[in-house]
Amino acid sequence: MSVQHAPAAYTPTDRTVPTRARERAAYDRETVHSILDAGYLCHLGFVRDGAPVVLPTLYGRVGERLYVHGSSGSRPLREAGRQDPGLAVCLTVTHVDGLVLARSAFNYRSVVVHGIAHQVTDPEEKRSALDALVDHVVPGRAADSRPANAKELAATAVLSLDLNEVSAKARTGGPNDDPEDQDLPYWSGVLPVARAYGAPVPAQDLTPGMTVPEYLTSL
Amino acid sequence: MSVQHAPAAYTPTDRTVPTRARERAAYDRETVHSILDAGYLCHLGFVRDGAPVVLPTLYGRVGERLYVHGSSGSRPLREAGRQDPGLAVCLTVTHVDGLVLARSAFNYRSVVVHGIAHQVTDPEEKRSALDALVDHVVPGRAADSRPANAKELAATAVLSLDLNEVSAKARTGGPNDDPEDQDLPYWSGVLPVARAYGAPVPAQDLTPGMTVPEYLTSL
Numbered sequence: 001m002s003v004q005h006a007p008a009a010y011t012p013t014d015r016t017v018p019t020r021a022r023e024r025a026a027y028d029r030e031t032v033h034s035i036l037d038a039g040y041l042c043h044l045g046f047v048r049d050g051a052p053v054v055l056p057t058l059y060g061r062v063g064e065r066l067y068v069h070g071s072s073g074s075r076p077l078r079e080a081g082r083q084d085p086g087l088a089v090c091l092t093v094t095h096v097d098g099l100v101l102a103r104s105a106f107n108y109r110s111v112v113v114h115g116i117a118h119q120v121t122d123p124e125e126k127r128s129a130l131d132a133l134v135d136h137v138v139p140g141r142a143a144d145s146r147p148a149n150a151k152e153l154a155a156t157a158v159l160s161l162d163l164n165e166v167s168a169k170a171r172t173g174g175p176n177d178d179p180e181d182q183d184l185p186y187w188s189g190v191l192p193v194a195r196a197y198g199a200p201v202p203a204q205d206l207t208p209g210m211t212v213p214e215y216l217t218s219l
Numbered sequence: 220m221s222v223q224h225a226p227a228a229y230t231p232t233d234r235t236v237p238t239r240a241r242e243r244a245a246y247d248r249e250t251v252h253s254i255l256d257a258g259y260l261c262h263l264g265f266v267r268d269g270a271p272v273v274l275p276t277l278y279g280r281v282g283e284r285l286y287v288h289g290s291s292g293s294r295p296l297r298e299a300g301r302q303d304p305g306l307a308v309c310l311t312v313t314h315v316d317g318l319v320l321a322r323s324a325f326n327y328r329s330v331v332v333h334g335i336a337h338q339v340t341d342p343e344e345k346r347s348a349l350d351a352l353v354d355h356v357v358p359g360r361a362a363d364s365r366p367a368n369a370k371e372l373a374a375t376a377v378l379s380l381d382l383n384e385v386s387a388k389a390r391t392g393g394p395n396d397d398p399e400d401q402d403l404p405y406w407s408g409v410l411p412v413a414r415a416y417g418a419p420v421p422a423q424d425l426t427p428g429m430t431v432p433e434y435l436t437s438l
Contacts, residue, residue, distance in 0.1 A: 015272070019297070020290045041315055041325075043262035045273035053234070054264035054273050056313035056329050071239045078238070094275035096260055098420075099356055101364070101435075106260075106356070110275050137318055137325070138410070145320070145405050174422045186364050187432045188422040191357070198411030201317075203393045205401045206408060213406050216320075 015114050016167035026168040035111045035168050036061050036093055040137040044068060045090040046076050046117075059091070060133035064163040066091060066113065067120070067129040069156055077119060077157035086116035091161055099191040100175050107171050107190065114165040120158040129158045140215030234333050235386035245387040254330045254387050255280050255312055259356040263287060264309040265295050265336075278310070279352035283382040285310060285332065286339070286348040288375055296338060296376035305335040310380055318410040319394050326390050326409065333384040339377040348377045359434030 010016070010027045018025050026032070042059045045052055055076065059068045068091070070077045080087035091113040098107035120126045130153075131142040148156065175188050197219050200212045229235070229246045237244050245251070261278045264271055274295065278287045287310070289296045299306035310332040317326035339345045349372075350361040367375065394407050416438050419431045 015267075015270070019294055020292050041313060043264075043273050043275075043311055043313070045262075045264035045271035045309070047266050047269070047271050048234075050266070051234070051307050051333065052264035052266050052271055052309040053333075054262050054309045054311040054331065056262075056311060056327065058325065073239050075238055088270050090264070090271045090273045092262055092273040092275060094260060094262070098417075101357065101360060106277065108275065112273065114270065114272075138320065141320065146400060146403055174420070177422065177424065181365060182424045183426060184365055185426075185429075187419075187429055187435070188425050190420045190422075191435060191438070192417030192420065194415045194417060196413045196415035198317075198413060200406075200408055200410050201393070202406070202408040203396065205396065206406070207402060207404075210404075210406055216406070216410060219410070 010164065010166040012167065013114075013165050016112065016165055018167075018169060021169070021171075024169050024171055026170070027166070031168045031170075032111055032163065032166050033061070035095065035109045035170075036066070037136075038109070039093045039095055042068065042091050042093045044076060045092070046079060046087055048075065048079065058133055058137060059093070060129065060136035062129065062132045066161045066163065067133055067158050068117075068161070069130065069133055069158045072155055072157040074157070076117070077159060080117050080159050081119045081157070086118040087159070088115075089117045089161060090114050096193045097172075098193050100171075101187065101189055101191065107173070109168065109170045111166065111168050113161060113163060115161050117159040117161045120160050123153070125160075126153065126158050129160070130156065138215060138219070140213070144213055144215070229383065229385040231386065232333075232384050235331065235384055237386075237388060240388070240390075243388050243390055245389070246385070250387045251330055251382065251385050252280070254314065254328045254389075255285070256355075257328070258312045258314055261287065261310050261312045263295055264311070265298060265306055267294065267298065277352055277356060278312070279348065279355035281348065281351045285380045285382065286352055286377050287336075287380070288349065288352055288377045291374055291376040293376070295336070296378060299336050299378050300338045300376070305337040306378070307334075308336045308380060309333050315412045316391075317412050319390075320406065320408055320410065326392070328387065328389045330385065330387050332380060332382060334380050336378040336380045339379050342372070344379075345372060345377050348379070349375065357434060357438070359432070363432055363434070
């Protein structure tokens, strides 16, 4: 499998064109990548015994390919290894950017990826996928941690998923209240929502005197 | 459909017992409810034409029943209305509480709900479900907004999903580094992650002089 040349936009398909609010959908690479790169938690859906399963997991992006990881014994990774040509998945990433107090709208950015996930068997691709995953969560961390050893690599499975059947969807701005509702005695507007990091908590067994690295304090 | 009497714990099934880290799974009602009540964004998975689909949406809880809403024209709600006895779904809620800098672990709380979703057709249940949904996102907001009118109710579909086949899973605490790794020159610990709200942004057409309600400033 070679990583394909990145198109300027993903081709819309029946699965990536929303049935509603089509004006909120986007297929250009920049939008999709920016939403993927702003997060690290995805929800991975697959079908098991005919029923849907959705599990949270970490992901990383290398060009037009996503990687998710897990224990070699975890369900989706076992399924992907068992199935040929791979495991049909839908990988979804969502950021809530604001609560829009009209009724219950919210400002969000989301990306939904459909496709076939493959288990990564090449040791070199697996190692760089794990580095990408760590750096996706905390940029700069991969270089500041011990590389995975053979035992850990064996216990860790990695799925790859190419960006192909992809869409982004976003809502921005304030409430869309009807004109006749503007004089009602209810507050209306947006409550911004963001991710916040607390002060780093050192491990109990951390070598005394070791300072918090810059890639954490700058987050 | 009557809401069943709530059990002290949900009965584990093949789908809710994890293949790994079983000690992190919980089935007691308090744990499951607390995770559900701490969030408002879920990822709803279902099968369409044999393939998995995962969409982000808002949810609310009333006792042992979850409600998700959407446009009457949206995919899962149309599917749930079309299928008898309902739509097989997997609804997942995840909170990231901290990044554990061992390699790429993270502290999280998640709930996965398997089951059959039904479209809510009873007008009274639909109205109270929408109120529960709004109050789940911003407690106190339902009473401080115009009730949905007939046109809006017709355009809005609500799915219900009973809490039955449910599990919670959580990781807490610091890194589990091997003893031989403790002297390595890498920082190790936890970076706390939380949700943060910004200052409320009034709608452009808000009546001048209207103050931000207490249920927002107290969030």
